[in-house]
Amino acid sequence: MTKMTAKFPGSCKVCGNPIARGQEILWSREHGAINPECLPRLQSRLEERREQRTRMASLARQEAERLVQQVKAQGIQVILVTTRGMIEVSREKLVNHVAELLCKKAEELDLDPVAAVQLAAQGASERLSRVNEPQLHVAELRNYISHSA
Numbered sequence: 001m002t003k004m005t006a007k008f009p010g011s012c013k014v015c016g017n018p019i020a021r022g023q024e025i026l027w028s029r030e031h032g033a034i035n036p037e038c039l040p041r042l043q044s045r046l047e048e049r050r051e052q053r054t055r056m057a058s059l060a061r062q063e064a065e066r067l068v069q070q071v072k073a074q075g076i077q078v079i080l081v082t083t084r085g086m087i088e089v090s091r092e093k094l095v096n097h098v099a100e101l102l103c104k105k106a107e108e109l110d111l112d113p114v115a116a117v118q119l120a121a122q123g124a125s126e127r128l129s130r131v132n133e134p135q136l137h138v139a140e141l142r143n144y145i146s147h148s149a
């Protein structure tokens with residue numbers, strides 16, 4: 001962040017207190033203007049967000065493993081249509097894909113990230129348990145995972 005004086009009145013993006021023109025601020029494109037004394041709070045907030053993302057990603061992976069196992073146990077093949085015909089998606093690719101979808105879905109939910117992943121996975125599991133097809137195209141699987149709960 002760059003140290004400068006405020007050219008316009010505004011408010012601190014951390015504490016919300018007003019900032020007057022000419023007041024000393026820290027500024028960055030990403031975070032806007034903040035009071036210099038609010039920097040530690042901003043840093044701990046960013047750190048917390050990073051930790052939450054890491055926890056969310058690892059939980060999403062676990063839940064994705066479970067969902068892929070459920071799909072296999074139901075005898076469903078997940079396929080991809082390519083120029084060479086239909087191929088079965090590898091387990092590893094499927095888990096990565098499902099984990100990504102769960103994270104995306106979880107970010108749409110206005111909840112604690114861990115709770116959001118669990119909720120997204122639970123919804124997906126319920127929807128998938130009703131599938132009665134021998135094969136699912138990967139795009140159809142995507143709909144079952146990310147369909148709004």
Ligand SMILES: [Zn+2]
Binds near residue numbers: 015017
């Ligand atoms: Zn502040």
